[in-house]
Amino acid sequence: MTAEPRLLDETRLPRLEAWIADKAAAERVTVVDEGPLSGGAISLNLAVTLEIEGGAFAGRHEAVLRTGSASGVSASLGKAQEGMVLRAAFAAGALAPEPLFISDAAGGDDALLGAPFYIMRRARGVAAGRKVVKADQPQQELAREMGRQLGLIHSIKPGTAGLDFLSMPEPSPGLQCERDYRDWMGRFAGTDPVLAYGLRWLRLNAPPAGEVVLCHRDYRTGNYMVDQGRLTAIIDWEFAGWSDPMEDLAWFCAASWRFGQAGREAGGLSDRSDFYAGYEETAGRRVDQEAVAYWETAAYLRWAAVAIQQGMRHTSGTEPSIELALTGRMLPEIEQDLLRHLDSLAGRTLFGRTA
Amino acid sequence: MINDEPDARGLASIALQTFRDSVLPAVPAERRFEALMIANALGIAERELAAKPDAALEARIPQLCSDIDAGAYDAPERQADLRKVLWELTRARLAISNPRLLDPAKLGAA
Numbered sequence: 001m002t003a004e005p006r007l008l009d010e011t012r013l014p015r016l017e018a019w020i021a022d023k024a025a026a027e028r029v030t031v032v033d034e035g036p037l038s039g040g041a042i043s044l045n046l047a048v049t050l051e052i053e054g055g056a057f058a059g060r061h062e063a064v065l066r067t068g069s070a071s072g073v074s075a076s077l078g079k080a081q082e083g084m085v086l087r088a089a090f091a092a093g094a095l096a097p098e099p100l101f102i103s104d105a106a107g108g109d110d111a112l113l114g115a116p117f118y119i120m121r122r123a124r125g126v127a128a129g130r131k132v133v134k135a136d137q138p139q140q141e142l143a144r145e146m147g148r149q150l151g152l153i154h155s156i157k158p159g160t161a162g163l164d165f166l167s168m169p170e171p172s173p174g175l176q177c178e179r180d181y182r183d184w185m186g187r188f189a190g191t192d193p194v195l196a197y198g199l200r201w202l203r204l205n206a207p208p209a210g211e212v213v214l215c216h217r218d219y220r221t222g223n224y225m226v227d228q229g230r231l232t233a234i235i236d237w238e239f240a241g242w243s244d245p246m247e248d249l250a251w252f253c254a255a256s257w258r259f260g261q262a263g264r265e266a267g268g269l270s271d272r273s274d275f276y277a278g279y280e281e282t283a284g285r286r287v288d289q290e291a292v293a294y295w296e297t298a299a300y301l302r303w304a305a306v307a308i309q310q311g312m313r314h315t316s317g318t319e320p321s322i323e324l325a326l327t328g329r330m331l332p333e334i335e336q337d338l339l340r341h342l343d344s345l346a347g348r349t350l351f352g353r354t355a
Numbered sequence: 356m357i358n359d360e361p362d363a364r365g366l367a368s369i370a371l372q373t374f375r376d377s378v379l380p381a382v383p384a385e386r387r388f389e390a391l392m393i394a395n396a397l398g399i400a401e402r403e404l405a406a407k408p409d410a411a412l413e414a415r416i417p418q419l420c421s422d423i424d425a426g427a428y429d430a431p432e433r434q435a436d437l438r439k440v441l442w443e444l445t446r447a448r449l450a451i452s453n454p455r456l457l458d459p460a461k462l463g464a465a
Contacts, residue, residue: 189420194441196420197428204429322392329399332448333456339442340458346435354431 007046007067007113008033015112020050020119023101027054043068043079043238047122050100063100067117074184074309075217076238077165080105083118084162085240088214094152097121097233125227127235129259132226133268143270145231146224146252147278153234154245154283156214163214166241173244174206177298184305186312194335198301201342205350207244207291215243220257221267246288249279250295255337256303290350297345300338307331364404371397402451412444 008016013031021029034047046065052058067079077085083102090096097120103109110116126132133139158168169176182189182199189195217239225233251257253265253272261268266275276287311328313319345355361369375394382390419440422428428437449457 190424191417191420193416193419193423193437194445196423197434197437197441200423200426200429322389322396326392326395326399329452332445332452335441335445336449336456336458339438339445342438346438347431
C-alpha cells in the first residue's frame with residue numbers, strides 16, 4: 001500500500017500556524033500533528049494540538065482539523081459550511097464540538113490546505129456503533145439525552161445568521177427529498193423496482209408543508225461520541241439542512257443504525273418512548289408519529305441513495321476502495337428494511353390517506 | 356469457447372477458503388477489518404457466480420419501474436400485490452449480498 005501524503009507537510013504546517021495566529025490574534029502558534037483519526041468515508045480528520053501564545057485563545061487545545069474534498073455524495077456540505085452549521089448548533093446549546101477556526105473561501109483560505117477546512121475542539125469517547133450500543137440493559141438515559149439534544153438542534157430556524165447557503169425545500173420537505181433522492185440515484189431509480197416503488201410512495205404520502213428547522217440529517221448511533229455511557233459530542237454535520245423536524249427522529253430510529261440491538265428501536269439504545277420523551281422536553285413540539293412513519297420510509301430511500309453514490313465513487317474509478325464497493329452492495333439489505341417498514345404501515349392512515 | 360477449469364466460481368471459492376483458513380488467522384489486528392472485507396467481497400462474488408439469473412424476469416424490470424412511476428400500482432390492493440414481487444426480487448439479491456440477513460419471517464412466503 002502506498003502511504004497517503006501528509007496533509008500538514010513542511011510547507012503547509014507553517015502556513016497553517018501563521019493563519020491561526022492571525023485569526024486568534026496570537027503571538028505564536030504551534031500545531032502538533034497527531035495523525036489521522038478514523039472517520040467517515042468522506043472526510044479527513046486529523047488530531048492536532050494547538051499551542052497558542054497570547055490572544056484570546058492562549059493555551060493548549062486538543063483539537064481536530066477536518067477537511068476533505070466535497071467529492072461523491074451530493075448532499076454533503078463543504079467543510080467551511082459544515083463549520084458554520086457547527087457554530088450555529090454550538091450557539092444553540094447543543095453538544096456539538098466547538099468550532100475554533102473556519103476557513104473563509106472569500107479570504108483565499110482554501111489555498112492553504114487545498115480545500116475548505118475547520119478546526120474544532122476534540123471530544124473524548126467512542127463513536128463506533130457496536131461499542132456504543134453494547135450494554136446489558138437498555139440505555140434509557142442516553143436515549144433521552146439524544147432526544148433532548150435533537151430538540152435543541154431543532155430550535156435553529158431559517159434566517160439564522162451565517163446559514164444562508166442552506167437551501168429551502170420546495171414545495172415541501174417530503175417532495176423535495178423525493179426529487180433529491182431520485183436525482184442522486186441516477187439510473188438506479190429506473191432499474192430497481194423497490195426504489196421506484198419507495199419513491200412513488202414518498203410522493204403519494206408526502207405530509208403537507210409545515211414547520212422547517214435545521215436538521216442534522218445524519219443523527220444516528222455512530223455519529224455521536226460517548227464516554228462511560230455519557231454523550232460527549234454530536235459529530236458529522238456534513239448533511240445538515242432545512243427540513244421537517246420529524247426527519248431526524250425517523251433517521252435515528254431506523255433499523256439501519258441499531259448495530260445488532262434490533263429490539264432497542266431508538267438507535268440500538270432503548271425504546272423510542274425514551275428518545276421521544278427527551279425530545280419533547282426541549283423541542284417545544286410533540287412528536288408526530290405519522291410524520292415519523294413517513295420519514296422512516298424516506299430514511300431507507302435516503303440511505304439507499306447514499307449507498308449508491310458511495311458505490312459509484314468506487315465503480316466510476318475515481319476512488320477505488322473495497323469499503324465503498326461493499327457499501328454499494330448493501331442495497332438489498334436497505335431495501336429489505338424498507339419493505340418491512342412499508343408492510344408494517346399497510347392499511348394505516350397517514351395524513352388522511354391510506355398508506 | 357474452450358472450457359478452462361476451474362471456472363470463475365471455483366476460483367473465487369477456493370480463494371475464499373484459503374484466505375479464511377490460512378491467511379485471516381495470521382492477519383495483524385490493524386488489518387483485520389480490511390481482511391474481513393476481502394472475505395466478504397469474495398463470498399459475494401462466489402454466490403453471484405453460482406446464481407442462476409431469471410432472464411425473462413429481468414427483461415421485465417425496466418417496464419415494471421416505468422409502470423410504478425406512472426401510478427399503475429397506486430391502488431392499495433395493487434400495492435400489496437406489488438410488494439410480494441418486490442420481496443421476491445429483494446430476497447434473491449440478498450441471498451447473494453448478505454444471506455445471513457434474510458428475514459426468517461418471510462421464508463417460504465415468496
